[in-house]
């Protein structure tokens with residue numbers, strides 16, 4: 419199926435699309451016959467959707483920072499769907515999983531198990547403030563659904579305020595609060611009462627604040643809370659995965675507004691929890707404690723799907739109803755993987771490494787910005803980094819075509835990352851990354867930017 423360029427532009431948000439001409443060119447150049455046969459079979463049997471099938475390539479191994487494909491090529495994975503905090507195929511996590519499988523491989527409902535209890539205790543100890551009650555789920559999306567239900571039950575209200583461009587998962591309730599067209603388009607009536615507000619984006623500030631921020635974005639949330647009067651919760655990603663970092667004071671203002679209007683604050687830290695930003699939880703950078711924190715992704719050690727809702731102790735208000743009740747709720751193997759992951763993060767000082775390597779990379783990215791006009795902005799918090807490519811620094815017109823070419827160019831040189839919103843190169847390497855690996859990746863990126871700028875000059 420061929421799509422018009424304009425149609426594709428409107429769908430760019432969560433990741434690179436599999437329908438673009440650049441994708442077709444890359445496949446034609448790099449994929450051999452055997453891999454193509456597997457890709458064809460994959461496309462034959464999986465439902466097609468724009469962020470996955472048809473796929474780009476077939477993987478055979480992953481370890482540490484690297485992916486390896488069927489053709490034996492290795493790629494540094496600076497995306498990893500944000501699950502590879504402790505590196506792919508982490509030995510400690512694998513051993514914990516194997517050991518647990520030999521002891522208790524599943525936990526039937528009505529029973530509990532020691533790894534699950536230890537994990538809930540550990541998460542309650544780690545989480546800030548009164549966030550002491552845990553509910554586990556097999557996916558971040560499911561945990562978001564549980565948070566929405568608990569907010570309704572605890573407040574007796576159903577409305578929410580969330581942000582345009584945000585992502586909270588792919589189910590109907592999650593896309594109702596999410597703000598990305600690619601998920602919402604053609605999905606039919608979504609949940610009622612889901613108000614959306616603009617995200618706090620200092621680079622593209624809708625309120626025109628830019629370098630002179632007066633927190634109008636937070637004031638607007640307070641305004642909507644007041645107008646509606648009966649909002650159950652404000653739900654948002656503490657920091658957007660495109661590394662759109664809210665301005666200082668934003669979360670405190672929103673927290674105060676929620677308190678003033680009887681709304682709960684739910685922060686979605688599914689991709690960045692457990693240290694990606696250099697702190698265990700992203701909200702700790704902003705000195706704010708939500709009423710509920712939703713985590714996932716890296717929690718399963720890059721192997722198991724596992725997420726958690728961590729709620730304020732006094733929100734334990736629904737003992738007579740079912741909030742989650744997922745088949746794999748207290749899966750002992752997933753919980754053993756999570757415990758081993760947290761041990762790894764703590765004992766190997768991976769949060770400190772995330773902070774140190776994040777600083778190191780940001781310095782290099784700032785230098786690269788001096789060299790490359792294509793870079794309009796660089797942002798980062800620990801090992802969540804974003805490079806916004808623009809055609810012109812004044813107009814800030816997104817350089818989507820160029821971003822895609824950079825992405826396929828780096829892939830050919832062994833570096834994989836995600837492009838979000840069409841023009842933002844998002845870098846999220848594992849927390850185990852070394853300086854040498856970081857240099858290698860940034861050198862590849864630098865080379866590709868040079869090459870593309872050179873091409874632009876020649877064809878101008």
Ligand SMILES: Cc1ncc(COP(=O)(O)O)c(C=O)c1O
Nearest residue numbers: 557558559585586587686688689
């Ligand atoms: C911010 C955010 N929330 C929720 C989710 C959904 O998590 P899952 O894919 O585990 O359901 C994601 C996944 O990318 C995410 O990035």
